[in-house]
Amino acid sequence: MLADSIYMREPELAIKYGELARRIAQRSRVRIPREWRWRYCKKCKILLYPGINAQIRLRGRRLPHIVIKCELCGEIRRMPYLSERERNET
Ligand SMILES: [Zn+2]
Known part of the structure; x- marks a missing residue:
């Protein structure tokens, strides 16, 4: 996504960009x-x-899921990992 390339050069701008995109949404x-x-x-x-x-870590074998940890506040999120095929079906 666009914010990713911005982040490399201007991290603060990228965060603002992400915030803006969320508000617009x-x-x-x-x-x-x-x-x-x-x-x-x-x-x-x-x-x-x-x-x-x-x-970001990938965990679990039978039920793979992604563990995402925010390094700012330490919030941990888990979400099921879906393969491309599964994603298209939902
Ligand atoms: Zn956080």
Whole structure:
């Protein structure tokens, strides 16, 4: 996504950009796309950047899930990991 490339150069701008995108989505009642939704920390409402302000781990074998930890507030989120095929079916 666009914010990712901005982040490399201007982290603060990228966070603002993420925040703005979230607000626009709320105002226009457009749902944040599934692949974006997990990237917002519920607690501090920032956009999470894997390897920069978030840690991401894949856990579980039979029921794989992603564990996302916000490094700012320590909030941990778990979400099921879906394969491309499963994602298209839902
Ligand atoms: Zn957080």
